[in-house]
Amino acid sequence: MxxxxxxxxxxxxxxxxxxxxxxxxxxLAAAEIRPAARxxxxxxxxxxxxxxxxxxATYAGRHLGAYLLWWWPQTxxxxxxxxxxxxxxxRPRILDVGSGPAPAAIAAIDLLGGEATCFDASEPAxxxxxxxxxxxxxxxxxxxxxxxxxxxxxxxxxxxxLALVRGLQGTVAIVEPALRETGRALLSLRDxxxxxxxxxxxxxxxxxxxPALASARDWCTAEVRWNPPRLxxxxxxxxxxxxxxxxxxxxxxxxxAAPPLERDLWRVVGVAPAEKGKQRVWICGAEGxxxxxxLDRDRRPHNAAFDQLRRGDGVRVQxxxxxxxxxxxxxxxxxxxx
Ligand SMILES: C[S@@+](CC[C@H](N)C(=O)[O-])C[C@H]1O[C@@H](n2cnc3c(N)ncnc32)[C@H](O)[C@@H]1O
Numbered sequence: 001m002x003x004x005x006x007x008x009x010x011x012x013x014x015x016x017x018x019x020x021x022x023x024x025x026x027x028l029a030a031a032e033i034r035p036a037a038r039x040x041x042x043x044x045x046x047x048x049x050x051x052x053x054x055x056x057a058t059y060a061g062r063h064l065g066a067y068l069l070w071w072w073p074q075t076x077x078x079x080x081x082x083x084x085x086x087x088x089x090x091r092p093r094i095l096d097v098g099s100g101p102a103p104a105a106i107a108a109i110d111l112l113g114g115e116a117t118c119f120d121a122s123e124p125a126x127x128x129x130x131x132x133x134x135x136x137x138x139x140x141x142x143x144x145x146x147x148x149x150x151x152x153x154x155x156x157x158x159x160x161x162l163a164l165v166r167g168l169q170g171t172v173a174i175v176e177p178a179l180r181e182t183g184r185a186l187l188s189l190r191d192x193x194x195x196x197x198x199x200x201x202x203x204x205x206x207x208x209x210x211p212a213l214a215s216a217r218d219w220c221t222a223e224v225r226w227n228p229p230r231l232x233x234x235x236x237x238x239x240x241x242x243x244x245x246x247x248x249x250x251x252x253x254x255x256x257a258a259p260p261l262e263r264d265l266w267r268v269v270g271v272a273p274a275e276k277g278k279q280r281v282w283i284c285g286a287e288g289x290x291x292x293x294x295l296d297r298d299r300r301p302h303n304a305a306f307d308q309l310r311r312g313d314g315v316r317v318q319x320x321x322x323x324x325x326x327x328x329x330x331x332x333x334x335x336x337x338x
Contacts, residue, residue, distance in 0.1 A: 001110045003076050006132065007229055010068045013101075013131050017065030028234050037238035039066035044241060054157050059100055060124035068101060068128065073232060074247055075103035075152050078175050080111050081224035082251035085202035085314065088112055088171065092147035095119060097164065098154025099137075101128035104175065108150060117142055146170050155189065156182040162192050171201065171255040178248035183219035186250050187212055199258040203251055203312060204284070205265045207258060211289040212269070220269050220284070222312025223248045251312070261286055265338055268313045280326070281309050283317070291326030292317065294333075303335045314338035 008025040015022055015032070018039055023029025028036055043066040046053025059067065091114040096105035099118035109116055117136040118129045126137035141164075149168045152175040155161035165172055176186045187210040190200060199207060203222060212218040228236070228243045236243030263286045270282035272291075283292045294306050306329065309315060319333035329335065 003073055003226075004229065006076070006106065007073075007231065009132055010072060011231060013128055014065040014068040017068070017128075018062055027230050033234050033238050036066070036069060037235050039063070040070045040235055040241070041239050043067065044070070044239070056121035056125075059120070059122035064101065064124055064128060069231065070235060070241075071153075072101060072103045073229060075100075075175065076107045077224055077226045077247055078249040078251070079104040079107035079150065079152055079173070081222065081247075081312070082173050082175050082202070082249070082253065083108060083111050085222075085251060085312070086171070086173075086253050089147060090114070092170075093117075093145070095142065095146040095149045095168075097141070097149060097151045097168075098157070099129055099134075099150075099152075100125045102132055102134045104150040104152035105129070105134055106132060108148065108173075112148075114148075117146070141167075148173065151175075153177060156185065161185075161189055165189065165193060165254075166196055169256075171253060174252040174254075176250040176252075178221040178250050180219050183221060183250040184213065186252055187220060190252055190254070193254050198254045198256065200252070201255050201259060202253040203267045203269075203314075205262065205267060205314075206284070206286045206288075207261075208286070208288075211284060218289075219250070221248050221250050223310055224312070225310075246310075248311070263287070264316050264318050266292070266315050266317055268309045268311055268315055271309060271311060279306065281306070283315065283327075292320070292329065293323070293326045294329040298329060298331045298333075300331055303329050303333055305335045305337050308337075 020032040023032055039062050043063045094108050094114055094116035096116055096118045099105055099120045102118050105116035105118055118134050119138050120126050129137050147170045149172045176182045191209050212220050223246045225246050233243050266283035266285035268281050269284045272280040278295045280291050280293050316336045316338045320327040321330055
């Protein structure tokens, strides 16, 4: 299934929670747009700034209805993108921690198959997870064994995220907002987990301490292109919030077994605006974080993939030369999406 397949159920539940009059199965009717937009804006304002609404009691009633319409689809897309960065077994036993109404769990099931248990402090949020097809929900962290644990947009709401993640097993896939503060907190968590014996599976191709933490200005985000559903565009227009075709997020996948070290594999962690005569992206890999530069005159079919690189892409780079401005791709250097 894809996001579009879930829209009728999401909208039906949002209509019930927001007491909207009803309309077509996957779009808001004209009379629904204003009240739905007001609810989205109220929650948006409470989740930014001092984040007064970033707590379990928020996830009920109107706020939960707004969550289903605006945040649920974004978490779904970001979780699929995070899981696509690694190779995972089919049909895993999945635990979704801080699941809310289960966008991450449902994204994982759609991608990999399997069954999910949703854990959250909010019973109304779990009721929505059940309404969307998740059978197993709990308000206590389950003790059984899972192959894949998801934690989407929840670690930054916890007082001690390290204590939670250290106690998990299997592969743990984390999605956090693409903000500097939460993004850097995630990188510190990554380093603490690696010191405790975990391995970074994505986005990192290195088990060394995160090089982005060396400078207070750096953190690490990925992006995913999506085609926002029409109801999302309706709400963007009515709220003034942006319905960007690119979503940014901070992903981290950790596990117990270290992947083999491949020195020519890199993650794109930044893309510079076009410059005269050359293009530049930042890449992170076994040797650290560097600008990767290709002069326009050195563009060849075997390095043309450089033109399409986006934050979060894995890339295999061969034949670079170290220069003053970073790693240079010479005419015979090769670039392949990994
Ligand atoms: C921002 S929502 C994220 C929901 C969903 N994972 C997503 O990414 O769309 C945070 C969720 O974490 C839950 N949460 C916060 N603190 C929690 C805690 N200590 N124990 C369990 N759940 C918690 C909240 O109830 C809420 O559903």
